[in-house]
Amino acid sequence: MKKISLNALRESKLLRYAIFAAVAVIFVLLTILVTRKKPVAEKPDTVPAVVIQKPENGTLLESVTISGYVEANAMIPVVPFVSGTIKEYPVRAGDFVEKDTLLAKIDDAPFRQQMLQAQAAYFAAQSTFDRINNLYKSGATTQQNYDSAKAQADASKAQYDLAKLQVDYTEVRAPVDGTILIADQAVGGIGNQTQPVAVLADLTNQVVRLKVPEKYFDLFTLERDNLKVIVTRPAEKNMYEDAVTTATIENIAPYVSPQSKNFIVVCHLDEPGDRFRPGMFVKVQVAYKTYENVPLISLKARKMDGSFYIFDENTSTVKYVEGQDFPVDENNFIVPEEYRNSYIVMDGQNFVFDGQKVRVFEEALNEAKSTDRTGE
Structure with missing residues (x-):
């Protein structure tokens, strides 16, 4: 039997190891090539959408x-100058009335009786004075009698005039032109100086x-x-x-x-x-x-710090504009003159940063609808 040298045996083992390693490397490479995922392009929906407006x-x-x-x-509260039962009350809240319009009529019977009494007393006193006056002119009476009769006649006249005035006061009339704001009395109620029959304005x-x-x-x-x-x-x-x-x-x-x-x-x-x-x-x-x-642009375009973003149509990116003391009113603020014709980000400004690529909301909406149709 032919003997195999030790060196030949070693070379044979090394060859087998080399072949095995090469096969393993090739297997690994093939596995990597098969299982490696292709790079995924950035999905459109990862780009933030914004609403813009000029x-x-x-x-x-x-x-x-x-x-x-x-x-x-x-506001003029109209109160009666005399007290009594209200017989007429023609006004209502909301009515426009002219000056001297009747607002309320108080029962004048008691005051007419007082007027008649005062009238009788006045006529009697005046008659006495006329008689004393004739005697005084002829020298048949004293100055004291004359003065007393005259004083009595004058006092009676004053009482009579007051009684007539009280009869007139039973008709409560508007002191000025105006609208009735309050009219909370009624026929049969009691009119007095503590409660107005109406309030005018x-x-x-x-x-x-x-x-x-x-x-x-x-x-x-x-x-x-x-x-x-x-x-x-x-x-x-x-x-x-x-x-x-x-x-x-x-x-x-x-x-x-x-x-x-x-x-x-x-x-x-x-x-x-x-x-x-x-x-x-x-x-x-x-x-x-x-x-x-x-x-002008709506205040909703501003962030909390007063800043806002403009949209660049050419690059589809947004540009940060630092907050300043822009003149404002309740609804709008004045955009710096250099941005007069620029698009301003109205919604979505809190989720973007300076220079970021964005999509206009209308475009994003159309893409979503297109995707839905494709999926169907």
């Missing part, structure tokens, strides 16, 4: 808004008394002639439009209350019309600066 030209008023209540400049003369914080004192006193006042009564949503009128500052209190730290400003409604009434809640906008023909 600014619109308009007018902005920098202002202070303060709440208040409408008041009649003068001139509804064309209405005011709002504002309690203005102390920090605005200089603004109101130094810029009074430049202030523009707009009064708004909020209407029921989806039913009527807000009632709006301008107003004129009528009076500014010269002092600040140390308790409330407010001062009073009285604004007179220029044209209250039929939609403003005493007691109604209103918002008073006091504008101190006007910007005309400026680019």
Whole structure:
């Protein structure tokens, strides 16, 4: 038998190991090639979607808004000057009445009786005086008798005039033109001086008394002639439009209350019309600066720090604009002039960063609809 050398045996083992290692490497490589995933492209829905809008030209008023209540400049309680049972009561709340219109009629029978008594006493006293006067002229009586008779006649005349006046007072009439705000008496009730038969107000003369914080004192006193006042009564949503009128500052209190730290400003409604009434809640906008023909965008475009984003159509990215002291009103703010024609991000600005690629919401919506149709 032929002997195999030790070296040949070793070479044979090494060859087998090499072949086994090569096969293992090839297997591993094939496994990697088969199982390796292809790189997945970024899904469109991972790019944030934003809503954009261009600014619109308009007018902005920098202002202070303060709440208040409408008041009649003068509310007149009408009380009777005599007491008695109410026999007539022709008015109702809401009626417009002219001066001297009858508001209530109090039973005048007792007062007519008093007038007749006073009339009789006056006629008797006057007759006595006439007789004494003739005697005095002829020297048949003394000066004392004359003076006494005259005093009695004058006193009786005064009592008679007062009795007639009380009869007139049983007819309670409107002292001025106005609208009846309160009319809570009734026929058969008792009219007296402690309770008015009606409360009148001139509804064309209405005011709002504002309690203005102390920090605005200089603004109101130094810029009074430049202030523009707009009064708004909020209407029921989806039913009527807000009632709006301008107003004129009528009076500014010269002092600040140390308790409330407010001062009073009285604004007179220029044209209250039929939609403003005493007691109604209103918002008073006091504008101190006007910007005309400026680019405006809704306040909802701003972030908490006052910044906002503009959208670049060419790169589909957003650009961060640092918050500044932009003039604002209750709804809008003025966009810097260089962004007048730019698209402003209105929604989604809290989920993007400067330079980030974004999609416009309308495009994202269309892609979603397209995907849904493909899936079906």
